[in-house]
Amino acid sequence: MLKATTLCTRLMQLGVSDRRMWMLRRPQGAVFWTNVLENFTADQWRQHFRMSRTTFEFVLQLVERSLRRKSTNWRKPLEPHRRLAIVLWWYATPGEYRTISCLFGVGLLTVCTLVHEMTMNVFKRFISLPRGEALQNTINGFAERGYPLCAGAIDGSHIPIIAPQEDAAAYYNRKGWHSIVLQAVVDHNFCFTDVYVGWPGRTHAARVLSNSPIFQMAEENSGYLFPRENSRIVNGVEVPVHLICDAAYPLKKWHMKGFTNHQALTPQQRLYNY
Structure with missing residues (x-):
């Protein structure tokens, strides 16, 4: 059997170390946030999110810590405000995961995961019997x-x-x-x-x-x-x-x-x- 060091040397000689990571670039999500959402009027914001911008910022303050993710060598995580916007947009509109994926520039699975995670772990704190x-x-x-x-x-x-x-x-x-x-x-x-x-x-x-x-x-x-x-x-x-x-x-x-x-x-x- 080859020793670990020998195996690594052989792999490097074969060019395996040159393997590159593939990632689909979706710049339109950031563009949508900075060029479209930021320019929404108060009525447009309420129409699409079913809440005012002030309420959105208030909710963000309450859940921001739960929405933060660590940066890795693979990619930068989505910002908390974008995570929240994706889920609230899904709640407030009849849009499909596919539509929201294109709109915010994230993967289809990302939208599905965000909706599920935030529903189960974050938003349930807002829906509870009074005490x-x-x-x-x-x-x-x-x-x-x-x-x-x-x-x-x-x-x-x-x-x-x-x-x-x-x-x-x-x-x-x-x-x-x-x-x-x-x-x-x-x-x-x-x-x-x-x-x-x-x-x-x-x-x-x-x-x-x-x-x-x-x-x-x-x-x-x-x-x-x-x-x-x-x-x-x-x-x-x-x-x-x-x-x-x-x-x-x-x-x-x-x-x-x-x-x-x-x-x-x-x-x-x-x-x-x-």
């Missing part, structure tokens, strides 16, 4: 609208998709088109505080809920989704802080829905439902 002071502010917000001890409203929405090749019928919803189900909780300001998505469009809302992390969290905590000390005793009955929902969902200690059997409701029950 502490935020929880009290949410309860107060719903109370001002006439409903006490509420920490959010939960419901589902259908996201249109192209019919999949396998088991397409499972995705064909009651509205007459193919979709996946998005279950979301919003606070008194209509801001998302919990998101769960991925079930086929034909799946009933109650089944989606029973398989979601928020359901497991509440059931494993003896039926309390929020701290029990925030509960209130009303006419001898403990009323925990809870979510509100429509009739498609089950009635739970942490999950309140309106009265059913609408044909036989009293005026007070109708008012409660409203």
